[in-house]
Amino acid sequence: MTLYLERGFEETTVAEIAELAGLTERTFFRHFSDKREVLFAGAGALQELMVSAVRAAPASLSPFDVVARAVVAAGDAMGPGQERALLRQRVIDANDDLKERELIKLAALGRALAHALIERGVDDPVASLAAEAGIAVFRVAFERWVRGPADADLSDVIDSSIATLSVITQAREPGKRQDHG
Amino acid sequence: MTLYLERGFEETTVAEIAELAGLTERTFFRHFSDKREVLFAGAGALQELMVSAVRAAPASLSPFDVVARAVVAAGDAMGPGQERALLRQRVIDANDDLKERELIKLAALGRALAHALIERGVDDPVASLAAEAGIAVFRVAFERWVRGPADADLSDVIDSSIATLSVITQAREPGKRQDHG
DNA sequence: TACACTGATGACAGTTAATGACATCAACGT
DNA sequence: ACGTTGATGTCATTAACTGTCATCAGTGTA
Incomplete structure (x- = not known):
């Protein structure tokens, strides 16, 4: 993180990271499958939490x-570490890879x-759509939270985004099917 | 595409692609910014269509x-090329990169x-959520279509997925806010 | 014809991410 | 003392990219 913030992700070589950590390149790649994975090592824990x-x-x-x-639960878990999450996000946003x-x-x-929804007995198209919608909410809410005031509560932003999505998808022409021909 | 289908994406080197095309590696990288981009060169056109x-x-x-x-319009445009899209998707699905x-x-x-929605006067959280929800529908519907019967119409699957998402997000406990303490 | 300019390509060297193979070494139990 | 195991170092190698210069075809102009 230190090197990535100082000189950017692309400009930081694995050799430099390894040297700063007192390791060799080879050992680095034993711990992380590739150069990017360093920043996403904790993603598995978040996934388990939500599941x-x-x-x-x-x-x-x-x-x-x-x-x-589940999305709100993730937001709660991320509550205190806003600064760290913000630095990490800054590094990520600066690089397409x-x-x-x-x-x-x-x-x-x-x-x-x-x-996990399917295991609860939810049918497949419904389960996938509900999950994808949840991810969409998470993404949008997280971005609003990161860019918003420092004392904002992620859970509140998530709540608000969920409510907004609910309203949006309800405001449709009732019963009318899109024509496409 | 030929090489990617024969031996997989990772196992195909740029040198081989260039040789088959009668070019040099250097020229390959002048046309495509990296090895993956060959398969996504047409993505810009689809985006313009939907916008x-x-x-x-x-x-x-x-x-x-x-x-x-917009999603239905994209589905219509993709109508006749199902076989090509399916081959392409098979290559993509087989590789994480x-x-x-x-x-x-x-x-x-x-x-x-x-x-594009914001330019129409839609407010930002609403615009982002509507767009993300649309992408979610597109992704789920496209996957159902690819894995489904060969004669299915993508537009129909999209219609059905849109309707499903609409129903899902409506079936909530009215007015009740999620607790998160 | 001669000349200049431009755009696409080739040729070549260099950097770096990533992987495989083997050696080393400390910790641990027997 | 001995074997095992896990983590690490060392070395070699592959292949994705990048920078730089040379080449060459096409095009316009005098």
């Missing part, structure tokens, strides 16, 4: 409510959530 | 309906759609 939240949700909730609860890696982590998270 | 659809939509439509129309690139193209598409 657990899905599993722990009451059976009475609708699929989307279950996902919403890192953005790609972030996106695939989110996609994996979406699949995991969908899978 | 145009957003701009051309009647002012009376809700933001989500506008996005839905290519999945990453695909995701960032979709993310760029999402931002472009959100921007």
Whole structure:
């Protein structure tokens, strides 16, 4: 993180990272599958947290409510570390390769959530859509939170984004099917 | 595409591609910024198509309906080339690096759609969420279409997915805010 | 014809991410 | 003392990219 912030991601070589850490390149690649993965090592924990939240949700909730609860749980867990998350995000935003890696982590998270929903008995198109919608909310809310005031609560932004999405998708022409021919 | 299908993406070197095309490596990298980009050169056209659809939509439509129309327009354009799209998708699905690139193209598409909505006067959180939801629908529907029967119409799958998402996000506990303590 | 300019390509060297193979060394139990 | 195991170092190699200069075809102009 120190080197990435100082001189950027591309300009930092693995040799430099290894030297600063007192290791060799080879050891670096034993710990991280590639140069980007250093910044995403903790993504697995977040995914497990959200999947657990899905599993722990009451059976009475609708699929989307279950996902919403998982997203809020993730927001709570990320509460105190706003500064660290912000630095990390700054590094990621400055580099396209890192953005790609972030996106695939989110996609994996979406699949995991969908899978957890299916295990609860939700049908597949519904499960995937609810999960993807949840990821979309998470992404948008996170960005609003990072760019917003320093004392804002991520959970509040998430709540608000969930409500907004709900309103948006309701405001449709009732029963009218899109024509396409 | 020939080499990627024969031996996979990782196992195909740029030198081999260049040789088959009767060019040098250097020339390959002058046409494509990196090895993956060969498969995504046409993504820009699709994005322009969808942005145009957003701009051309009647002012009376809700933001989500506008996005839905753009997604359907993309589905129509992709109608005849199912076989080619399927081969391409098979190559992409078999490799994580290519999945990453695909995701960032979709993310760029999402931002472009959100921007087009904002130009129509839609507020920012609403625009981003509508766009992201549209992308989610597109992704889920496209996957269902690719894996589904060969004679299926992508536009129909998209229509159905849009309707499903609409239903999902409506089926919430009315007015109840998620607790997170 | 001669000349200048431009754009695309080739030729070549160099950097760096990433991987495989083997050696070393400390910790641990028997 | 001995073998095992896990983490690390060392060395060699592949292949993605990049910088730089040379070449060459096409085009306009005197």
